[in-house]
Amino acid sequence: MNIQQLIDDIAADVRPYLAQAAPADYIPALAGEDPQQFAMAVATLDGQLYATGHSDKRFSIQSISKAFMLARVLAVYGDALWQRVGKEPSGNPFNSLVQLEYEQGVPRNPFINAGALVVTDIALSQIGDSSSALRDFLREESAQPALDFDYVIAASESEHGHRNAALAHFMKSCGNLHNNVDQVLAHYFRACSLRMSVTELARAGLFLANHGASPVSGVQRLTRSQAKQINAIMLTCGTYDAAGEFAYRVGLPCKSGVGGGILAVLPGKMSIAVWSPGLDSRGNSLASLEALDRFTTRSGESVF
Amino acid sequence: MNIQQLIDDIAADVRPYLAQAAPADYIPALAGEDPQQFAMAVATLDGQLYATGHSDKRFSIQSISKAFMLARVLAVYGDALWQRVGKEPSGNPFNSLVQLEYEQGVPRNPFINAGALVVTDIALSQIGDSSSALRDFLREESAQPALDFDYVIAASESEHGHRNAALAHFMKSCGNLHNNVDQVLAHYFRACSLRMSVTELARAGLFLANHGASPVSGVQRLTRSQAKQINAIMLTCGTYDAAGEFAYRVGLPCKSGVGGGILAVLPGKMSIAVWSPGLDSRGNSLASLEALDRFTTRSGESVF
Amino acid sequence: MNIQQLIDDIAADVRPYLAQAAPADYIPALAGEDPQQFAMAVATLDGQLYATGHSDKRFSIQSISKAFMLARVLAVYGDALWQRVGKEPSGNPFNSLVQLEYEQGVPRNPFINAGALVVTDIALSQIGDSSSALRDFLREESAQPALDFDYVIAASESEHGHRNAALAHFMKSCGNLHNNVDQVLAHYFRACSLRMSVTELARAGLFLANHGASPVSGVQRLTRSQAKQINAIMLTCGTYDAAGEFAYRVGLPCKSGVGGGILAVLPGKMSIAVWSPGLDSRGNSLASLEALDRFTTRSGESVF
Amino acid sequence: MNIQQLIDDIAADVRPYLAQAAPADYIPALAGEDPQQFAMAVATLDGQLYATGHSDKRFSIQSISKAFMLARVLAVYGDALWQRVGKEPSGNPFNSLVQLEYEQGVPRNPFINAGALVVTDIALSQIGDSSSALRDFLREESAQPALDFDYVIAASESEHGHRNAALAHFMKSCGNLHNNVDQVLAHYFRACSLRMSVTELARAGLFLANHGASPVSGVQRLTRSQAKQINAIMLTCGTYDAAGEFAYRVGLPCKSGVGGGILAVLPGKMSIAVWSPGLDSRGNSLASLEALDRFTTRSGESVF
Numbered sequence A, B, C, D: 001m002n003i004q005q006l007i008d009d010i011a012a013d014v015r016p017y018l019a020q021a022a023p024a025d026y027i028p029a030l031a032g033e034d035p036q037q038f039a040m041a042v043a044t045l046d047g048q049l050y051a052t053g054h055s056d057k058r059f060s061i062q063s064i065s066k067a068f069m070l071a072r073v074l075a076v077y078g079d080a081l082w083q084r085v086g087k088e089p090s091g092n093p094f095n096s097l098v099q100l101e102y103e104q105g106v107p108r109n110p111f112i113n114a115g116a117l118v119v120t121d122i123a124l125s126q127i128g129d130s131s132s133a134l135r136d137f138l139r140e141e142s143a144q145p146a147l148d149f150d151y152v153i154a155a156s157e158s159e160h161g162h163r164n165a166a167l168a169h170f171m172k173s174c175g176n177l178h179n180n181v182d183q184v185l186a187h188y189f190r191a192c193s194l195r196m197s198v199t200e201l202a203r204a205g206l207f208l209a210n211h212g213a214s215p216v217s218g219v220q221r222l223t224r225s226q227a228k229q230i231n232a233i234m235l236t237c238g239t240y241d242a243a244g245e246f247a248y249r250v251g252l253p254c255k256s257g258v259g260g261g262i263l264a265v266l267p268g269k270m271s272i273a274v275w276s277p278g279l280d281s282r283g284n285s286l287a288s289l290e291a292l293d294r295f296t297t298r299s300g301e302s303v304f
Helices: A003-013 A064-083 A099-101 A113-127 A130-142 A151-159 A161-173 A181-192 A198-204 A224-237 A238-251 A286-297 B003-013 B064-083 B099-100 B113-127 B130-142 B151-159 B162-173 B183-192 B198-204 B224-237 B240-249 B286-299 C003-013 C062-081 C098-102 C113-127 C130-144 C150-159 C162-173 C181-192 C196-204 C224-237 C240-249 C284-301 D003-013 D064-083 D098-102 D113-127 D130-142 D153-158 D162-173 D181-192 D198-204 D223-236 D238-251 D286-299
Strands: A037-043 A051-052 A253-254 A261-266 A272-273 B039-044 B051-055 B252-258 B261-266 B269-277 C041-043 C049-053 C253-255 C259-265 C271-273 D039-044 D047-052 D255-258 D261-266 D270-275
Touching: A003 A037, A003 A051, A003 A286, A037 A198, A064 A113, A064 A130, A064 A181, A064 A224, A064 A253, A064 A261, A064 D223, A099 A161, A099 A253, A099 D098, A099 D255, A113 A130, A113 A161, A130 A151, A130 A198, A151 A181, A161 A181, A181 D286, A198 A261, A198 A272, A198 C253, A224 A238, A224 A253, A224 B224, A224 B240, A224 C181, A224 C224, A253 B183, A261 A286, A272 A286, A286 D238, B003 B039, B003 B051, B003 B286, B039 B198, B051 D130, B064 B113, B064 B130, B064 B183, B064 B224, B064 B252, B099 B162, B113 B162, B113 B183, B130 B183, B130 B198, B130 C041, B151 B183, B162 B183, B198 B261, B198 B269, B224 B240, B224 B252, B224 C271, B240 B286, B269 B286, C003 C041, C003 C049, C003 C284, C041 C196, C049 D238, C062 C113, C062 C130, C062 C181, C062 C224, C062 C253, C062 C259, C062 D153, C098 C162, C113 C162, C113 C181, C130 C181, C150 C181, C196 C240, C196 C259, C196 C271, C196 C284, C224 C253, C224 D223, C224 D238, C240 C284, C240 D223, C259 C284, C271 C284, C284 D162, D003 D039, D003 D047, D003 D286, D047 D198, D064 D130, D064 D181, D064 D223, D064 D255, D064 D261, D064 D286, D098 D162, D113 D130, D113 D162, D113 D181, D130 D181, D130 D198, D153 D181, D162 D181, D198 D261, D198 D270, D223 D238, D223 D255, D238 D286, D261 D286, D270 D286
Parallel strands: none
Antiparallel strands: A037 A051, A037 A272, A253 A261, A261 A272, B039 B051, B039 B269, B252 B261, B261 B269, C041 C049, C041 C271, C253 C259, C259 C271, D039 D047, D039 D270, D255 D261, D261 D270
């Protein structure tokens, strides 16, 4: 398989999709991204890096941060985590209060917003300044000490974040947030505001492809079982209400963000990052999904 | 890896779990199974078959039949299928009417009961006598011409099947069942009543592990993409409301049945069948889940 | 108050509404009614009867039958009834399965379809041929021995009644229907198919306005408390998902049917029946609601 | 009817219920009330006042304030109100987020918490300092210039009010709160914290019994239609998830509060206030409901 050729072809093939989708419009900083942008990068376990498109452009990783934050908390806190958040896919949108109320404040999984708020809350209790710790982790794993938050985006999210505030207050009323609501929200929004490029993101995902051992930092970030677990949750819950569609078409563990990025993992082989700001109706990057579908279909590679 | 040794060890290790779970009690024919029974079989792509426990005892495969029926319908009817049933995991129990009503009679996925009824309905329209066709298919793929329905169980299910009748009538009222309600239910219950042993089941699952090409019958049952798709849906939706738990612990596409059986697939390598009648609170075989967890954890093999 | 003048004026005033609504279209026999028809009748406790419009035309009373069936069952079976059905208003449409599932097969109130099926089931157990008994009761209370079922409508409802069959099978699966599902449905549809005119209906409602004692038959049909109870349930639950709107605008206990009829009760004074086939978006007769609103607003009479 | 004798008898009869229920326990200030307290007062349109029990003891009126606030806003803002809140009974608990999400931030009625927050928001926009205005209104209508907030209770509610904060933030995210979330919550909690005795409360309710014209202040507080409307909403929505039970047993428009008080209205005749701190499972005062049931059953008086 000639990976460079493959992703260059894909970049050309998905071009028609760029005009069919618009960026997230709920905050100005995201809405302003040019939807014609596209980038894809593949980092292999043997140290190769392939990239195409706007691969050096940093974008807001948004919910992709949830996969890394979960990995950090699972490493530190272990299975005790699962007493505060479930690991089952949700049949409802990522910011729904309905299921949360029926399940009395215990979110269905760590990748819906409520679940990520609980993970952030645990991180605050266990690690302290959780958003800074996540930033430092990603700096190490992408070998890019310059990575940082986008404070404008974080502030904008906070200002428009009444839905997330509703989730947090509800869980606080159920006793499933231990720290101050405003503090949890601030760290959550800050972590989501991190900016990375697809090459940085693909590299940072390698420890998930390598059964927990990072070839970048040389650190064993997770046990083999924990890496399996994070990948399993990415596959079943990582792409909002479209996990079934992604599993069916792409067949890889993925985590997407409303900034238009998607991180995908092929265990034992490689980590893939794609970015294009235009979103489909379920909040995933339209062109990125098309690109990943083509990548696994043409290469014949997937977990299935 | 010494597979025979591994599954013999596992059979010994899960013995304490046998006493902790009771068989399904909603129909007498299932309730009467001795919960002390356990069997496990592994069929590899290179033609080996390993088995332990009550591996020749035939049991009611129940919902495992849904995976095979889906494979048949996908092969015949293709992606048109997805206009009548979704492919997203459900946040609700397998026989819930709630989600079905919110989604106006289009079931979330083909493995909840409502979805399987739609698949059966399509099979009736496309294939004719769908339950007999499924029996014949499984006779070929297990190389066991004696496989058959358990008419006592089918009749008993039918008699106690008011919940499934409610699902079917509701979908009929939405226009999403085309055949007669009673006929659809009869074929559904008959397919579920098929009796197979773990060795027969493991062998019958090989075409899913071999990207669609059956090493038993020599027939290409599905395209490579379709095999990926079936495995993806098994992983995200195959174990009732516990798909996340299975992905997390086992990390393989699985399909379970209330008869206590589970079929698991390791693409490119093997097919695994486990059986023990005692069920956990979510309707999956307790000892079979424990066995599969140990199998992937000790062997280090999983899709992740 | 000159009642005849008032209802004649109202008949003129609501004429523009007749063209704005269409009859129920789910069965041909109802869909064929001319939407230009309107009738209103008032029967007072002192024996007067006032009528305007097509007041001798018999129409399908449909769900209005539920109020009479409930009165019969409450008289015979007493408060034991409330162990099988609630008496709280429902926040969901009249034929919803959602709430029924959450409340494990115990319908919210006797006027949603599921609740009326339970009441019919109790009537079958307590009274025997429940639909014939209801017909005979209404013949006596309207002093019209010729009242009868419309067997064409009953058959048509049965043929298209998959939604009601779903409700019945679901409750059967929960153990809250004791008789055969098909038998319950048959009696339910037959009772709904009764044809009455507004004058007959207004007269038949007098026992509810007279604290249980019928001035027509001379029989004490309900105790004073039971009459209060039926009126209370009509006010809180009698008009599908619009009980609040009716209470707010009309301020009387009402029971409506998809045939376009509404029965209203002013306790201590009178019984009012209105009919016009065109329905609003919630399944109540548009012109009949307008007429009742005008009647209570102009007369200053209501329970509030 | 000898009202004094009747309520004295009732006070004796409900004594056994006092020990069967506990005060609201979610804030210390309410939890500390002695559950053995009971009081009942009746104010008639002809100026009589009857009282029994701890009738001078002021208690926290809590949600009873919602009826008065609604009356104030309806008088000022009129039917435009109903574009921001519904008037249908809710099938869900008073503080549920589920229905609110399905109905996209428009609360079902003004007496569930979400609805009362919207009414408070409108009051803030239309009247300014809404809680002080309500206090002044109640001072006039009870002829008690000393009535005031309980700032300790208001502060305690605010501290434990994460559930209400969740509702408010959710509606803010839907655009259905116009003022600052914290400001709306502060006025809401302050209005709920008002302390009144049953005699003061019964007197203050007289304008609702007198078709809008207050015999206390001599002011026409509502039009006849508006008084009917408020009473209608009290009857269908005024007692949390037990409106059907109240209508069935009591047959009067009622508004209850978790402080243990209930205000009931018999249009054209009288206003009744009852108080006892112990609550039943649905949040209404257990002994107060028993007392109102006996009052209407023995007197034969109710709206039905």
